[in-house]
Amino acid sequence: MNKTKALIQFFLLVGLVIVSSILSTRIWSEKPEKIQTPQSLRFEENMTIKEFGEKNNVPKQVLQEAFHLNSKQDLNKQLKDLNLSHDVISKSVNTKLTIYAEHASKNWMKILLKFSLWISFLIIILNLLRKGKINAKTRKIFYLIAIIVFGVVLGSDPNPMGTIKDALVLLGSKGVIFAPRLIALLVFFLTVFVANKFICAWGCQLGTLQDLIFRLNRRSNDTKSIFKQYKIPFIVSNTIRIVFFILFTSIACIWAFDIVEIIDPFKVYKPEMLEIIGWIFLGIILIASLFIYRPWCHLLCPFGLAGWLIEKLSYFKINVDYKTCIECELCTKSCPSNVMDSILKQDKVIPDCFSCGTCIEVCPTNSIQFLSKKRDKVPKGMFEKNQADKHQK
Secondary structure, eight states: OOOHHHHHHHHHHHHHHHHHHHHHHHHHHHHOSSOOOOOOOOOOOBBBHHHHHHHTTTTHHHHHHTTTTSGGGGGGSSSGGGTHHHHHHHHHHHHHHHHHHHHHOOOOHHHHHHHHHHHHHHHHHHHHTTTTTTOHHHHHHHHHHIIIIIIITOOSOOOOHHHHHHHHHHHHHHHHOOOHHHHHHHHHHHHHBTTHHIIIIIIOOOHHHHHHHHHHHHHHTTTSBBBOOOOOOOOHHHHHHHHHHHHHHHHHHHTOOOTTTTTTGGGGGGGOOOOHHHHHHHHHHHHHHHHSSSHHHHHHHHHHHHHHHHHHSSSSSSEETTOOOOOOHHHHHSSSSSHHHHHHHSSEEEEEEEEOHHHHOOTTTOOEEESSSOOOOOOOOTTHHHHHHHHOO
């Protein structure tokens, strides 16, 4: 019965997300995600700047910035009088045109609203985690809120993964840096610095969807699975993620092609943009989420990799009080990934911690907390008996 219930909940959740996202995108009447810019510009003899703009469909605002015009009269200057080669003009115009197109494709009101809600939401979660008030029930509720607000209602973009992906693709294909995207990326990195992987953990619309799906395949106390769940060794998952990041970045810079775009699982919140390959990949990720904790985050996400590096410096993080710890290791058994075992025993390489708070909830002695302090060292000899018992078995 529990297995049937888990499957029904899974299909209901995914179905509702997809259907409601279709309705939401139509209500928003979103701007086109990409505005095409000309591949090559047309030049003619004795052409004025104004005529150049009209021939190539370049807005006056772009002309003004590309040619550093001081007045409308400057539009009547001939290109030949500028003493600039066609290559220099093309590079300047295409750069400004690309930035203009990026600006024009954004719904800035929605983006500002989304970031304001993100910050407010994460502050609430941080306070609750610090007080140890996140439990199995509230965890699912907050994940669902994040899915609805940051995914269904406010859409697939912006998102943490998209900022780093699109920045690299734009730089590789056009040689252009879009400043607002870098600001967004810095804000996301700041949330990771403040609290361990926080934007991924509680704000990312795809991360929370995967996490909630994973929890549907857990019993009510959120410590044991219904269908068998698997913990991929971190050396395997992180190696795959590093290789994929190198592959993605190389293709973006050398061939100016975005390999993530065709499989982007964030399009679950923009279903009408998905093609056959995208639907197949999305289905694999969502089904895999029942059995593997956050498969996209651990195996492929470019921001996940960057966030894993930054979280080493996080101000708030999981801490263990070894003076009161009774070595029951219930925290490691309940943790959805391998990270709590590494934190508890202070391994040299600690995997991604998504600050879900499961370890805090299940600890019988309240020895685990979300604190702003350096992690204590494991007392010598602690956990050695447990390790020996495991080897004997």
